[in-house]
Amino acid sequence: MTQQIQRRETREISVGTTAIGGNAPIAVQSMCATKTRDIDATVAQTSQLERAGAGIVRIAIDNEKEVDALREIRTQTKANLAVDLQENYKLADKVAPFVDKIRYNPGHLHHIEKDKAIADKVAWLADVAGSNDCALRVGVNCGSVAPEFLERYPGDQLEALVQSAIYHCGLLEDLGFEQFVVSLKDSDPTKVVAANRRFAKAVPDVPLHLGVTEAGLPPQGIIKTRVAFEKLLAEGIGDTLRVSLTLPNERKHEEVEVGHAIINDVANGRFISVPDLSGLNIISCPSCSRVENEAFVNLAQDVREMTEYASKHDITIAVMGCRVNGPGETDDADLGLWCGPSTVVLKRKAEKVGSYGYDIVLDALRSQLDALIEQRSAGAA
Numbered sequence: 613m614t615q616q617i618q619r620r621e622t623r624e625i626s627v628g629t630t631a632i633g634g635n636a637p638i639a640v641q642s643m644c645a646t647k648t649r650d651i652d653a654t655v656a657q658t659s660q661l662e663r664a665g666a667g668i669v670r671i672a673i674d675n676e677k678e679v680d681a682l683r684e685i686r687t688q689t690k691a692n693l694a695v696d697l698q699e700n701y702k703l704a705d706k707v708a709p710f711v712d713k714i715r716y717n718p719g720h721l722h723h724i725e726k727d728k729a730i731a732d733k734v735a736w737l738a739d740v741a742g743s744n745d746c747a748l749r750v751g752v753n754c755g756s757v758a759p760e761f762l763e764r765y766p767g768d769q770l771e772a773l774v775q776s777a778i779y780h781c782g783l784l785e786d787l788g789f790e791q792f793v794v795s796l797k798d799s800d801p802t803k804v805v806a807a808n809r810r811f812a813k814a815v816p817d818v819p820l821h822l823g824v825t826e827a828g829l830p831p832q833g834i835i836k837t838r839v840a841f842e843k844l845l846a847e848g849i850g851d852t853l854r855v856s857l858t859l860p861n862e863r864k865h866e867e868v869e870v871g872h873a874i875i876n877d878v879a880n881g882r883f884i885s886v887p888d889l890s891g892l893n894i895i896s897c898p899s900c901s902r903v904e905n906e907a908f909v910n911l912a913q914d915v916r917e918m919t920e921y922a923s924k925h926d927i928t929i930a931v932m933g934c935r936v937n938g939p940g941e942t943d944d945a946d947l948g949l950w951c952g953p954s955t956v957v958l959k960r961k962a963e964k965v966g967s968y969g970y971d972i973v974l975d976a977l978r979s980q981l982d983a984l985i986e987q988r989s990a991g992a993a
């Protein structure tokens with residue numbers, strides 16, 4: 613694949629055999645959505661993603677049993693593996709021997725060991741990564757900005773997000789650790805563009821990992837991702853990327869294919885016309901091993917079909933696959949659904965409306981959507 617995108621000058625880091633930044637081609641990555649403890653399925657999906665052109669494959673690890681599975685997965689694949697530490701940064705030293713990159717979220721570091729300084733936690737992570745030849749990703753997300761930065765920049769979540777990332781770059785660089793990339797993500801492509809532009813201007817040499825979280829189902833999820841990636845890549849911003857789509861496992865490799873297609877199109881001057889994203893906006897997470905009920909993917913599809921009648925209304929509906937990230941990531945949506953093992957929680961902004969069985973939640977959503985449309989029409993009148 614020919615890539616002629618002129619990129620800003622960033623330093624090059626290594627993630628196993630994949631280089632990110634510098635003159636390296638833009639690396640496309642993806643994430644397994646299989647249960648990590650299902651070793652055969654996870655190894656098979658890793659191969660599926662690699663065959664499609666993923667230079668790095670991410671796996672979710674939330675507990676020690678999954679660390680045991682990761683140890684075995686490592687023996688069965690040569691893929692460059694990354695792990696996403698969500699709430700539990702303390703798992704880093706357990707996963708580091710088996711992976712090439714660890715992602716930590718600065719907005720989650722305060723969740724455990726509350727008395728320990730963030731700088732000390734980062735120093736420990738850098739030490740673990742350095743002694744295991746691992747890279748790090750500082751992955752900030754609009755849905756989980758560190759509280760001290762939200763307090764410092766009241767009313768400007770984007771600046772809080774960007775400054776949090778910059779602060780962590782400073783911490784790592786002061787420790788002499790340079791094998792890291794940064795990602796600044798949100799489900800809103802305009803925020804992704806703004807955050808990455810601001811960061812790239814402030815810290816031009818740090819490689820950037822691009823992503824639009826919970827972009828949703830194709831084709832809308834692809835369009836949202838293109839909205840952000842086309843703008844940023846065309847400006848030379850972005851050294852690696854992941855396209856997050858809600859897809860069943862057998863189609864998960866399409867994330868990688870779409871990533872390569874976007875890079876190739878931008879490199880060759882092909883920009884699709886981007887539709888106006890006003891109107892009804894359905895966001896859904898790409899799904900991963902944390903999904904507890906596989907009915908989630910069908911639910912996301914059903915929500916899109918059921919809500920077509922409201923397509924002209926500027927309303928965002930978020931459909932999330934799990935109770936780990938679902939509660940927080942749905943707060944900013946007008947209406948949110950997050951999926952548990954047997955019920956789905958319906959929210960209106962941050963407020964819980966109720967829990968519903970998978971078979972009746974669409975009716976409850978429709979009632980809320982109708983009420984919201986009526987309320988807005990009355991307000992407009």
Ligand code: SF4
Pocket residue numbers: 897898899900901902903932933934935936937938941
């Ligand atoms: S919301 Fe949950 S299931 Fe969906 S991608 Fe995020 S962690 Fe995975």
